[in-house]
Amino acid sequence: MSSKRIAIAGLGEIGRTVARKLAQGLPGLSLAAIATRDREKATAWLDREGISCPLVSLDELPGHADLVVECAPAVILDQICRPMLAAGKQVMVLSASALLPRADLVDLARAHGGQIIVPTGALIGFDAVSAAAEGAIHSVQMVTRKPPRGLAGAPYLVENGISVEGLTSALCVFRGSAREAAAAFPANVNVVAALSLAGIGPDRTTIEIWADPAMTRNCHQIRVEADSASFTMSIENVPSENPRTGRITALSVIAALRKQTSPLQVGT
Ligand SMILES: NC(=O)C1=CN([C@@H]2O[C@H](COP(=O)(O)OP(=O)(O)OC[C@H]3O[C@@H](n4cnc5c(N)ncnc54)[C@H](OP(=O)(O)O)[C@@H]3O)[C@@H](O)[C@H]2O)C=CC1
Ligand SMILES: O=C([O-])CC(=O)C(=O)O
Incomplete structure (x- = not known):
């Protein structure tokens, strides 16, 4: 069976941890593409980590992935979500604050059979x-x-x-x-x-x-x-290197991604 293709938009604190885990292997999932701002910095990081993955622009994401993890600055939420949702694909959104005033993105997902997933992130319950x-x-x-x-x-x-x-x-x-x-x-x-x-x-x-x-x-x-x-x-x-972002956030994303293909799902 072919694996579900996961892309990462924003190679910062959350994106790097999720990319590393996907490259190590998560059942039924593959790291398909990364979109970031500073390509030189991203290439150097990928080389250091020994990860091979295409760097693409935001509007190229739907051609590469079934699901994009949005872990970028809130201002580019629309640029990440719109092409994916219009193509009937999934976006896992971390910039939840930016999503609140954007009911239109939920409408777009509904209209095209796409899906927005908001993981528990840094919270609980x-x-x-x-x-x-x-x-x-x-x-x-x-x-x-x-x-x-x-x-x-x-x-x-x-x-x-x-x-x-x-x-x-x-x-x-x-x-x-x-x-x-x-x-x-x-x-x-x-x-x-x-x-x-x-x-x-x-x-x-x-x-x-x-x-x-x-x-x-x-x-x-x-x-x-x-x-x-x-x-x-x-x-x-526990804050990560980004003091605003708790370390558990990226782990919540990984757990949510794992659920995408797991034969056993625990919790609602
Ligand atoms: N829902 C939740 O529970 C939580 C949500 N968050 C949110 O998640 C998001 C990511 O957090 P975090 O990983 O800590 O943030 P970081 O600041 O560590 O990383 C964001 C990355 O986005 C990249 N970026 C900037 N502009 C663009 C662009 N135009 N295209 C692609 N990538 C770009 C930057 O890349 P470069 O290095 O190349 O400039 C940067 O590395 C934030 O919105 C944050 O507020 C955070 C914690 C908890
Ligand atoms: O919600 C956020 O952006 C981050 C946060 O509070 C945390 O990591 O504890």
Whole structure:
């Protein structure tokens, strides 16, 4: 049986880990192509890793792959998704914040038989949240605490003149809905955007964001109240070389890719 062809768009923290794993071998999957910005840097990395894989442009991806893992800056979400979805193919989207205002991409997938997959990523418990959403969820509340360098440079902080440098105690920098948080912190809390899509949507899901100098990890706590269950979940993510991105994110992608062809699937 031929393998499912996987491409990677964005060879950064997540993309490199996923590429390495695909090159080592995942059952029924092959590393088919990589699209990145700096080809020279990508070629040098691929050579060092001993990985042979074509480097292609974003619009060439549908010709090479059945599924593209989008792990690139949020601003190019459309350039990655549109050609793949119009060709009836799959995109695994990590830039979940950028997906929130783009219901048109879901419509495009529906119209052409394509699919957008949002993995659990740096979060936890989408199985329970989506199960509860089959009944009635009353509320989903999240609290995120990150070391200040995991939030530095976010548009909301810059626009509102909020400095997280030199903090000596925890500072609550934001309270609002998932939709507002996705626009305010597009590269820092993709997790709440994804959570909202699994549960009760971006306007009813709420988040508090704290910059906490006592933290060494990106910590997320979630409280769900539903007619089927009440539950709390928390995760303490070890930051990767990109301080905004937890190490577990790429592993979540690998687990989700593995499910694509696995004869045994566990969890919703
Ligand atoms: N859903 C979730 O749970 C999580 C989502 N994320 C999101 O996932 C995405 C990727 O994160 P991460 O891997 O840490 O990010 P990185 O910044 O480490 O990597 C992004 C890569 O995208 C590449 N890139 C930039 N412009 C283009 C382009 N025009 N075409 C192709 N590639 C391009 C860059 O390549 P180059 O090096 O050549 O410039 C860079 O290496 C981000 O949007 C991030 O916010 C992150 C963590 C958790
Ligand atoms: O959601 C994100 O973009 C990243 C994040 O919080 C984490 O890795 O813990």
